[in-house]
Amino acid sequence: MKSSILTIGISICALNSYAQDSLQMRKISDEIMLHGTCYENLRVLTKTIGHRISGSPEAARAVTWGEKAMKEAGADKVWLQAADVPYWYRGKESLYLKMGKEYKKVRALSLGNSEGTYGKTLEAPIIMVHNFDEFKALPESEVKGKIVFFDYRFRQDFVFTFEGYGDAVRYRWASPSIAAQKGAVGVIIRSMSTGKDDFPHTGGMHYTDSIKKIPEMSLGNITADELERACEKGAPMAKMTSECHMMPQPVHSFNVIGEIKGTETPERIITVGGHLDSWDVGEGATDDGAGCVQSIEIIRAFKALGLKPKCTIRAVLFMNEENGDRGGEAYADSAKAKNEHHVLAIESDAGGFSPRGIGLEMPDSLKQQITKYKNLFLQYGVYDFSREEGGTDIGPLKKQMNVPLAGLLPDSQRYFDLHHTDNDTFEQVNHRELKLGAVVMAQLIYLVSEHGLN
Numbered sequence: 001m002k003s004s005i006l007t008i009g010i011s012i013c014a015l016n017s018y019a020q021d022s023l024q025m026r027k028i029s030d031e032i033m034l035h036g037t038c039y040e041n042l043r044v045l046t047k048t049i050g051h052r053i054s055g056s057p058e059a060a061r062a063v064t065w066g067e068k069a070m071k072e073a074g075a076d077k078v079w080l081q082a083a084d085v086p087y088w089y090r091g092k093e094s095l096y097l098k099m100g101k102e103y104k105k106v107r108a109l110s111l112g113n114s115e116g117t118y119g120k121t122l123e124a125p126i127i128m129v130h131n132f133d134e135f136k137a138l139p140e141s142e143v144k145g146k147i148v149f150f151d152y153r154f155r156q157d158f159v160f161t162f163e164g165y166g167d168a169v170r171y172r173w174a175s176p177s178i179a180a181q182k183g184a185v186g187v188i189i190r191s192m193s194t195g196k197d198d199f200p201h202t203g204g205m206h207y208t209d210s211i212k213k214i215p216e217m218s219l220g221n222i223t224a225d226e227l228e229r230a231c232e233k234g235a236p237m238a239k240m241t242s243e244c245h246m247m248p249q250p251v252h253s254f255n256v257i258g259e260i261k262g263t264e265t266p267e268r269i270i271t272v273g274g275h276l277d278s279w280d281v282g283e284g285a286t287d288d289g290a291g292c293v294q295s296i297e298i299i300r301a302f303k304a305l306g307l308k309p310k311c312t313i314r315a316v317l318f319m320n321e322e323n324g325d326r327g328g329e330a331y332a333d334s335a336k337a338k339n340e341h342h343v344l345a346i347e348s349d350a351g352g353f354s355p356r357g358i359g360l361e362m363p364d365s366l367k368q369q370i371t372k373y374k375n376l377f378l379q380y381g382v383y384d385f386s387r388e389e390g391g392t393d394i395g396p397l398k399k400q401m402n403v404p405l406a407g408l409l410p411d412s413q414r415y416f417d418l419h420h421t422d423n424d425t426f427e428q429v430n431h432r433e434l435k436l437g438a439v440v441m442a443q444l445i446y447l448v449s450e451h452g453l454n
């Protein structure tokens with residue numbers, strides 16, 4: 001008898017807590033959906049600064065903007081955290097393809113970190129392969145002096161498009177050093193793109209140090225299709241010119257951090273962030289202006305609601321996610337040096353689309369503590385807690401200090417149409433979807449701050 005009274009007591013307690021959490025989550029949602037400023041912040045970032053590659057004057061302006069936006073959001077404390085970053089410079093570039101009788105100029109982008117054509121125009125025949133296995137089978141004599149076209153298609157059969165990206169991205173990352181080993185003089189790739197369009201996508205590539213550094217350019221899917229047909233019929237030629245190069249010296253730059261001090265356990269920190277740098281095309285709205293303004297929004301919403309979190313909440317605009325992760329490393333280095341206690345870090349770097357899930361990169365026992373809130377998130381359209389996803393910028397926190405990571409998982413269908421292209425603009429972001437992403441992260445932070453994670 002006694003024990004059943006106790007059971008009923010516990011159940012009522014749990015019910016109360018559930019109802020209270022549900023109510024508080026609704027308040028957070030209403031505040032952001034009705035009064036959120038993240039969309040306006042995104043407009044200012046993308047339209048007054050635009051794209052902002054690490055080390056550039058635009059990135060420096062974005063730091064100043066971020067500091068101001070964080071103060072306006074009402075953070076108790078705002079500061080800059082130093083990080084030296086690489087500065088890759090694109091300069092002028094062009095690609096002409098001769099797929100019939102005459103050369104025609106096509107849309108193309110040099111890949112980030114690539115070397116250019118060293119002050120010359122590179123003219124060479126093109127040889128096409130569909131994948132690394134086909135390339136391996138080619139004799140050196142067939143590759144020497146040629147530009148290799150790696151015509152690997154982004155797999156459209158993965159419903160969660162980040163899996164398709166994970167599969168294809170090695171062709172962008174590693175092709176030049178692989179091709180150069182057989183004497184190739186340049187590389188053209190089909191973009192890592194789900195788009196049925198002709199936007200080329202840039203993005204990070206990497207050279208193996210001991211191998212000759214040859215230039216790499218990408219094509220949009222329509223031009224890649226055209227080149228594929230031309231290669232099947234004959235032997236097309238390319239004229240490639242690019243000034244791009246890595247600057248010899250790193251540039252002094254910063255993460256922007258805004259904090260709300262916790263009331264009960266201020267030494268326990270929950271980090272939320274996105275990355276402030278972008279590639280040097282488009283406006284860096286989806287990748288990752290969205291994650292930055294959502295993180296600032298969380299600070300604003302907590303303050304506007306008068307919520308006093310038990311734990312300290314830190315919003316971080318990380319610098320240099322795209323080609324070095326120096327900001328993420330600097331943040332983790334500092335946390336480790338100060339022996340900080342990080343309860344959870346969450347990143348939004350998958351676009352400002354409708355949230356569908358929260359990726360969890362942490363031990364099972366901690367996953368269970370978060371997935372018990374699953375029903376509370378259903379009415380916000382969030383149901384998928386099954387993926388191991390954190391984020392690049394928060395990765396070093398896990399590596400260095402075993403911090404549990406979470407990643408906001410918005411609907412992934414359009415992200416790889418846009419990211420790293422001239423089409424990654426403010427207009428592609430929907431204000432409700434963007435705000436809803438901030439809502440879900442703020443709700444998760446509220447729950448973890450209130451009930452802990454350990």
Ligand SMILES: [Zn+2]
Pocket residue numbers: 275287288321349
């Ligand atoms: Zn990103």
